[in-house]
Amino acid sequence: MEPHELVPVPPSTTPPSPSGGPTTLRVRTPGDVAAFVPLAMGFVPQRSVVVVSVGASGGMHARVDLPHDPDDVDDVVEALLRPARRNGVRDVVVVVYDDDTTVADEAAWSVHEEFTAAGIAVREVLRVHDDHWYAVLPGAPLAAYRGVRFTLAEHPFTAQAVFEGRVTHASREELRETLAPDLAAVGRSGPLLADATPLPAGGLRALVRRHLGDRTTFSAPELAAVAVTVRTGERRDEAWVWLDRADARGAVELWSDAVRRLPATHVAGAAAVLAFAAWLVGDGALSWCAVDRCRESEPAHSLAGLVVQLLESATPPDAWATLQPGLDASGDPAA
Template identity: 40%
Template sequence: MPRARETPSLTVRTPEDLLALAPVVLGFTPTDSLVLLTFGPGSFHARADLPARGDPQGVDDLVTMLLDPVRHHGVSRAAVLLFTSDATLARSVAGALGRGLSRARVDVLDSLRAHQGWWWPARGRRPGVPEWGVPYDAAAHPFAAQAVVDGRVTLPSREALVDTLKPVAAAVDEVGALASVAAAAAAAREPAWASAERRWAVALVRDHVRDRTVPEPAALARLVVGLGSFAVRDAVWATTPPAQAAEAARDAADLWTEVVRRCPRRWRAPAAALLAYAAWNSGNGALAWCAIDVADEADPTHTLTGLVAHLLTAAIRPGSFDPAEALSASVPDALGEDPRGASAG
């Protein structure tokens, strides 16, 4: 369940407004999805894949997953959007979620089903809405135009978002060859290696975030190998720009996107986990989930990936978690030496 990008200040009055808002806050046009938009204090937005028709357990699991953060954050108003051609499935999911939201004392502003530029009420009939639906054009809506003005890119699908993390084959090969050499050298590291490497890695990442550039292949190879150390990874993680510094936070996510695209699979999990955190921190929950998928494919046991997944699932607001503070509180030596020489998990 991705937390959406930071919500722009837009006024919603009509079903068309709600349907146009969804791709703006998600960063892509959803299909075969449930989108929950919430409003007021504690608000968040979420997208989830729809369960199969005739899967009551899948529906119950989906409702539970959404209601947990709704209750935790004290949400008072919400809108339910089902992007699907299956009216029966939409009616089932909307009914179950609507009942859950009602029990949680959430005012459901609207419940809609949409498919290929037409919308219908998700449940029942509505005066003035014909059986064949009402046409709408999210791409031509003023919200879409405002997103362009704000520099917010809206992709045509989640698959298009996934494609933004596709490896750059030539770069992966070059970095991989250099990383193998760097890894061999690191295997004979001295006790002071982690301390020196973390300072170098932190300076490298800070400089490239500031300059909006990507490290050259040799430096990138050294970086991704170094991230296999808890000490190096956590030192770099702790210097992620705070969410309140919105532009720098987005720049950090952009840097890690490019690092992941150039990173060989062997060293990809820590870089992808750092991308997941940077994406969540910048308000781009959809990209964060894509990065988690990449990290899980490389190493499903990576602990930082699990932490970011928790932040997303619980709809924790960016800016409310400080990795440096968390590391110093829970692991006093997390930013110091790595005496075990272990790989970051």
Template identity: 40%
Template sequence: MTTPEMPTRTFVARAPVDVLALVPVVLGFEPEDCVVMLTFGSEHQFQARLDLPPPGATDAEVAAISRLLVEPAVHHRVSRVLLVLYSHDAHAARRSARSLVDAFGAAGIEVLETIRADGSRHWPAIGPGTGTPYDVSAHPLRAQAVLDGRVTHRSRDELAASLDPDPGRRAEVARVLARTPALGADEVSALLADCLATGREPGPVELAGLLQALVDPRVRDVAWLSMTRADAVLHVDLWSQVVRRTPDERLPGAAAVLGFAAWLSGSGALAWCAVDRCLAVDPDHVLGGYVAQLLERAVPPGAWAPAGRPA
């Protein structure tokens, strides 16, 4: 489940096309074959994305998707939701939409609207209709996103590929990794502070020492527990480059820290991409598992307080 928090800028959606322009900006990529939930009326508004059930899914599989969205909405005391189903299959989307509406209704949560979209036309997700053409490429929300520096990838796969290794720069780190001692906690703190303040990346030896340090959970905590929502985006930029330069044997720690930074910045999809890379190498990684739980439970970044204490 992708669970970024709703953007702090206020947007007024007067028509389905406004919603369809907003969703990719919030997700960070153009959605396909999925359902997106926008929430309203809770202390921390958030949105969630799940893949739609595969063709031929059983009633139980369809109902399971509904439960996965209803549970965090109930937990966070959401009063209203808006659902967007991205699908070329009208029958399958209608089936999922009906299940979702029934499940939210049973939980006492109002469904404001259900929209089906396929990238070029949108329809009411439940009911007949020929659809309405739409094009959000020049929508003011998309233009504002560009001005705000928000990148919208063409797909989730493209977003995941943004973390692919940089072979040459990773090799530079690999050459010095074995002979480089781990940095201490104070050294990690100083290095990160300098990189964030200046915008520079660690050199190969500095990065090797940082990666060695992340093996120790006590030192790793220095890297992520000091983050705030105000500087989370800067951490995402820094740790994205770190992940691309990290040899596989030291990838879990760096990817887990990136996952937390991405979640804290509201980039839930990127957080999942980072967590996937972490757990692919070390399925039992503690921080990676913790970030996965934050995402699975749709915990909004606004609920976070420094030092890991709930807000």
């Protein structure tokens, strides 16, 4: 399956803002839908099929890459429908991003048909391209099929996001680049990593807690010790099994900084912890990017695999309060 994001957050809201809880956004028009999707995803989708659940509380938002071959559309529909059923989604809008109407319309109508057959009401289907939204379902005014211009930067949703300090990236690749190595910082880490020793038992948890409380980042010697500590599962679990949603935003900032400063030889553990923290805060797109960064170095990384399960099932972050007590100190299910 191509890269995709499943974002289990309440409909009609964006993911939690950097300053606190989610902000309610009332989506009333097709233009509102077109402006809302990039905020929900964290970036402007390209060649994508996006499903946004609307109406009742709960649900999910999901994005899957649009295939080049119409014969592969069924796989896309299944990737979207499976978690929608699991999350009890009842009403959705569908947005397809592409200028190729052949594949885009095939995907749009297939999602509409299969979701409807599954008892999920499809309230709207749009195609978005080049700052225009286009109606797909019958019954819209003629102008809507010809394309209605909208300006994302000028929409009130975008203004609200800017006010709250939320960043919407121009593409998934731009979001991914936020985790790219800082070559100067990586160069400074190398010599320290060569001589670093793991932190004592309990040391990693205490260090992370202190930095979260102080809103600071690891010093260079601390980062070296952290990097060699999180390379083993039992010690790495000190960094994440105790996190809750109140800690998650700070943990994303702390571990994002660590990932940018570590070389490929030592980045997998930190990237996996970041992937978990990003899922916990409700940022599915960043979580997937962190998983990618981890698996570039260690394809079979165990914590990354756990996060993938959470993402692919669209498990909501609120479920962590239920899952967490079932883990022992090693991060494995308790007996």
